[in-house]
Amino acid sequence: MKQTTKSLLTLATVILFFTVLYFANKYLDPYKLIILTLCGINVVLGLSMNLINGFTGQFSLGHAGFMAVGAYTAALLTMPPEVKEMNWFAVPMWPPLHDLCWPFFLAVIMGGLVAAFFGFLIGIPVLRLRGDYLAIATLGFAEVIRVVIINVKPLTNGALGLKAIPVVTDVFWAWGAAVLTIFLMIRLINSSYGLALKSINSDEIAAEAMGVNLFYHKMLSFVLSSFLAGVGGALLGGLLGTVDPTMFTFLMTFNILLIVVLGGLGSITGSVIGAVFVTILMEWLRIVESPVDLGFVQIPGIPGMRMVIFSFLLVLVIIFYQQGLLGRRELTWEGIFNLLRQVQERFKKRNKDKSVPSSEVG
Amino acid sequence: MAPLFQANNLVMQFGGLTAVNKVSMSIEKGEIVGLIGPNGAGKTTVFNIITGVYRPTSGSLIFNGRNITGLRPDQVAKLGIARTFQNIRLFRDLTVQENVEIGYHLRIHSGPWRAVLRTPKYVAEEKMIKERASQLLAQVGLVEYRHEKAGALPYGAQRRLEIARALATNPRLLLLDEPAAGMNPNEGLELMAFLREIRKQFDLTILLIEHDMRVVMGICERIYVLDYGTLIAEGTPEQIQKNPKVIQAYLGVDDSVRD
Amino acid sequence: MTLTEFLQHMANGVSLGSLYALIAIGYTMVYGILRLINFAHGDIFMIAAYVAFFGIGIFSLPWWVSFILAVVITAFIGALIERAGYRPLRNSPRISVLISAIGISFLLENLGLVLFGGRPKAFYRPPVFAQVFLVKGVAVQVLTIYIPLVTIVLLACLLYLVHKTKTGMAMRACSRDFETARLMAINVDRIVSVTFVVGSALAAVGGIMWSLKFPQIHPLMGIFPGLKCFIAAVLGGIGNITGAVIGGFILGILEIMLVAFFPALSGYRDAFAFVILILILLFRPTGILGETMAEKV
Numbered sequence: 043m044k045q046t047t048k049s050l051l052t053l054a055t056v057i058l059f060f061t062v063l064y065f066a067n068k069y070l071d072p073y074k075l076i077i078l079t080l081c082g083i084n085v086v087l088g089l090s091m092n093l094i095n096g097f098t099g100q101f102s103l104g105h106a107g108f109m110a111v112g113a114y115t116a117a118l119l120t121m122p123p124e125v126k127e128m129n130w131f132a133v134p135m136w137p138p139l140h141d142l143c144w145p146f147f148l149a150v151i152m153g154g155l156v157a158a159f160f161g162f163l164i165g166i167p168v169l170r171l172r173g174d175y176l177a178i179a180t181l182g183f184a185e186v187i188r189v190v191i192i193n194v195k196p197l198t199n200g201a202l203g204l205k206a207i208p209v210v211t212d213v214f215w216a217w218g219a220a221v222l223t224i225f226l227m228i229r230l231i232n233s234s235y236g237l238a239l240k241s242i243n244s245d246e247i248a249a250e251a252m253g254v255n256l257f258y259h260k261m262l263s264f265v266l267s268s269f270l271a272g273v274g275g276a277l278l279g280g281l282l283g284t285v286d287p288t289m290f291t292f293l294m295t296f297n298i299l300l301i302v303v304l305g306g307l308g309s310i311t312g313s314v315i316g317a318v319f320v321t322i323l324m325e326w327l328r329i330v331e332s333p334v335d336l337g338f339v340q341i342p343g344i345p346g347m348r349m350v351i352f353s354f355l356l357v358l359v360i361i362f363y364q365q366g367l368l369g370r371r372e373l374t375w376e377g378i379f380n381l382l383r384q385v386q387e388r389f390k391k392r393n394k395d396k397s398v399p400s401s402e403v404g
Numbered sequence: 405m406a407p408l409f410q411a412n413n414l415v416m417q418f419g420g421l422t423a424v425n426k427v428s429m430s431i432e433k434g435e436i437v438g439l440i441g442p443n444g445a446g447k448t449t450v451f452n453i454i455t456g457v458y459r460p461t462s463g464s465l466i467f468n469g470r471n472i473t474g475l476r477p478d479q480v481a482k483l484g485i486a487r488t489f490q491n492i493r494l495f496r497d498l499t500v501q502e503n504v505e506i507g508y509h510l511r512i513h514s515g516p517w518r519a520v521l522r523t524p525k526y527v528a529e530e531k532m533i534k535e536r537a538s539q540l541l542a543q544v545g546l547v548e549y550r551h552e553k554a555g556a557l558p559y560g561a562q563r564r565l566e567i568a569r570a571l572a573t574n575p576r577l578l579l580l581d582e583p584a585a586g587m588n589p590n591e592g593l594e595l596m597a598f599l600r601e602i603r604k605q606f607d608l609t610i611l612l613i614e615h616d617m618r619v620v621m622g623i624c625e626r627i628y629v630l631d632y633g634t635l636i637a638e639g640t641p642e643q644i645q646k647n648p649k650v651i652q653a654y655l656g657v658d659d660s661v662r663d
Numbered sequence: 664m665t666l667t668e669f670l671q672h673m674a675n676g677v678s679l680g681s682l683y684a685l686i687a688i689g690y691t692m693v694y695g696i697l698r699l700i701n702f703a704h705g706d707i708f709m710i711a712a713y714v715a716f717f718g719i720g721i722f723s724l725p726w727w728v729s730f731i732l733a734v735v736i737t738a739f740i741g742a743l744i745e746r747a748g749y750r751p752l753r754n755s756p757r758i759s760v761l762i763s764a765i766g767i768s769f770l771l772e773n774l775g776l777v778l779f780g781g782r783p784k785a786f787y788r789p790p791v792f793a794q795v796f797l798v799k800g801v802a803v804q805v806l807t808i809y810i811p812l813v814t815i816v817l818l819a820c821l822l823y824l825v826h827k828t829k830t831g832m833a834m835r836a837c838s839r840d841f842e843t844a845r846l847m848a849i850n851v852d853r854i855v856s857v858t859f860v861v862g863s864a865l866a867a868v869g870g871i872m873w874s875l876k877f878p879q880i881h882p883l884m885g886i887f888p889g890l891k892c893f894i895a896a897v898l899g900g901i902g903n904i905t906g907a908v909i910g911g912f913i914l915g916i917l918e919i920m921l922v923a924f925f926p927a928l929s930g931y932r933d934a935f936a937f938v939i940l941i942l943i944l945l946f947r948p949t950g951i952l953g954e955t956m957a958e959k960v
Contacts, residue, residue, distance in 0.1 A: 182937030253510030
């Protein structure tokens with residue numbers, strides 16, 4: 043298939059998708075819209091984690107921390123002064139914050155940039171470590187960020203969190219960010235830099251011997267991943283209208299990990315599918331946590347059951363189907379068309395098979 | 405003319421163990437030099453020191469008139485020293501073409517942003533890389549495997565690909581760690597012809613570690629012999645074959661003779 | 664700060680440290696053999712506390728029967744986790760096993776929340792452990808003395824097991840080289856199981872003593888002690904049992920002293936361990952007693 047055909051198909055799909063979003067935004071109920079928006083945000087977060095964990099092979103578990111940085115930064119930048127006065131009733135606010143009131147777009151970008159800066163600072167010591175130490179060190183840093191947020195009250199309002207953040211994120215913001223992230227990831231992964239990242243994943247020692255500067259490339263991947271996590275966090279804050287330190291525990295990182303593992307470590311389209319799947323499943327499974335009334339008998343809801351199912355799912359997938367949905371493969375136009383062709387041929391065959399006995403009868 | 409590469413009094417200690425002891429070597433441009441010795445003599449350690457995997461405890465490395473002691477492996481590769489590994493280290497899950505393209509990655513001057521935005525400068529560089537990679541694969545006879553995963557290649561082709569990948573970094577000095585390992589005599593002969601061919605085509609200097617004596621004696625112009633981390637002999641293949649110290653190192657001391 | 668106050672903090676630090684040490688041993692043993700950070704180890708610790716709690720509370724067993732039962736059951740669960748969650752991935756990339764460990768850890772925590780409820784429960788403290796005696800006018804809980812004593816006795820037993828018995832020798836062989844150990848006719852699977860049994864039993868003792876010291880138990884109680892004890896293991900030199908104990912003591916004492924000397928920083932107590940982790944990994948990645956494990960090129 044020609045490159046231009048593929049590009050046109052992609053463009054058409056994107057336009058079609060946003061048209062669907064437009065109607066969804068008009069006719070869906072608010073609850074479903076929030077889920078749809080969450081899907082978009084989770085696509086950004088899933089890709090962010092896949093970049094460093096899947097493509098570069100550096101197992102980082104610090105996503106919740108970077109999301110927290112992005113969410114708080116954007117929230118502080120967008121809250122109007124009177125809302126801030128309302129929030130900081132227990133301790134005085136750090137004065138320079140008072141009058142900041144940025145447009146949402148800039149605040150989200152700034153959220154990403156501050157998260158990226160934190161990623162850079164943390165990356166300097168951490169990216170020299172071997173795989174599993176990296177996991178625990180990044181996990182630790184995320185926890186440190188959370189503890190700092192709880193304690194630096196003039197800046198973050200501590201454990202109380204921030205409330206009444208302007209709610210701006212809608213399906214277009216979330217999916218706009220998602221589509222841009224997908225574009226960025228495809229371009230990066232298919233470039234020479236993407237190849238260098240994959241080579242690090244495959245064999246660090248050989249990659250370094252081939253002239254790949256390990257630290258530079260790991261840092262590139264880590265900082266970009268932190269940026270995207272920060273953007274995801276900022277969008278999440280702008281959707282929920284509130285942020286607090288309990289949102290950004292390891293549980294948050296776990297959910298993203300689930301998305302990436304289910305979709306396939308090292309697959310962009312896999313992460314997109316994984317994000318949508320996990321987000322919807324997460325909401326759908328609320329059923330098991332809410333009480334069921336069957337008329338004659340009442341089954342009480344079991345709080346926490348969702349996470350039992352999710353953690354069980356993660357273990358099952360990693361043991362029995364390690365590569366997840368797509369492994370390292372991607373869903374491409376060629377792949378889709380080949381699949382369609384195969385289905386078509388199978389249908390033809392079946393029709394033929396059917397027609398043979400009927401002619402005998404005749 | 406100054407030699408292309410010089411190692412002066414290299415010492416490498418791991419804890420209390422001295423793996424390499426005062427090794428000095430000198431290689432002229434265009435030579436094929438062998439580094440031999442019994443198992444555990446410290447040959448691969450010497451390679452690891454030269455390529456920057458280890459920083460020597462003492463001693464210095466001069467390459468092309470420049471002190472390269474203590475540089476990182478990627479810096480050494482950029483300056484023009486490439487290597488292969490004893491236990492093949494290909495990027496197994498990447499294609500043959502991609503393996504070679506990574507060797508060219510260090511020639512990319514556009515930053516990652518240009519790569520993502522696909523600016524004309526980056527696109528031109530990428531095009532050049534892809535063309536050169538295809539050309540190189542054709543030169544080493546691997547073009548038919550281009551889109552195969554490197555890990556799926558037959559053993560001999562993997563060895564060849566590893567050399568091709570090293571060539572992609574455009575080296576002046578090529579270090580080969582047991583290139584003939586696991587090859588039958590016929591394949592060994594092919595390898596020798598291949599090495600002579602690439603030396604001519606790519607204007608290379610080669611330092612190789614090898615246990616297959618037919619290959620070593622057949623292709624090397626000069627040989628260094630390492631035993632217990634120390635150089636015990638240096639010379640042409642004929643001189644080395646007659647050197648009593650070398651024979652002793654390889655065969656051990658015969659007690660019956662000593663008594 | 665008076666000397667008596669300092670000594671009291673020290674005693675507290677030592678007893679907290681010995682709890683860390685008991686849990687850290689399990690991390691270090693598993694890492695030494697499988698090169699795996701057993702994320703679920705902290706949750707094992709929680710399970711022991713709950714088994715003991717239910718033994719006393721629901722089955723009305725004498726406290727000591729209940730404690731012994733808790734150790735046995737927890738040890739069994741530890742081995743079961745390895746069998747079900749890690750063994751199928753023995754030949755998979757290390758990252759896969761790590762993900763499995765994270766999944767199992769979450770599974771145990773959330774199962775805990777579902778089965779035991781999210782509200783903390785009061786742990787029964789037998790009168791023997793509730794006694795307080797006075798040293799120069801300072802009140803000292805007997806537990807503060809018992810905990811380090813138990814730790815030292817268990818450490819002695821463990822060191823005997825590892826260095827003087829055949830099983831111990833096999834364990835050390837496995838931690839050096841799995842394949843070679845297998846070739847020497849060592850039943851590697853059995854050794855790994857033994858390692859999990861021993862590690863989990865020690866964590867169980869740690870969990871019970873923890874609950875005696877801080878008598879409130881909760882399904883998520885294992886997370887932070889778990890992470891900190893891994894750090895203690897790294898601090899001491901991962902793979903080294905004596906190192907884990909030393910690391911546990913150092914971490915426990917440092918933590919108590921940090922809060923004692925800088926009360927303003929007490930909010931950062933949980934972050935402190937991670938700062939230590941980063942510092943060790945940067946300046947002495949092998950820990951205090953560890954040896955270098957360079958990758959072969």
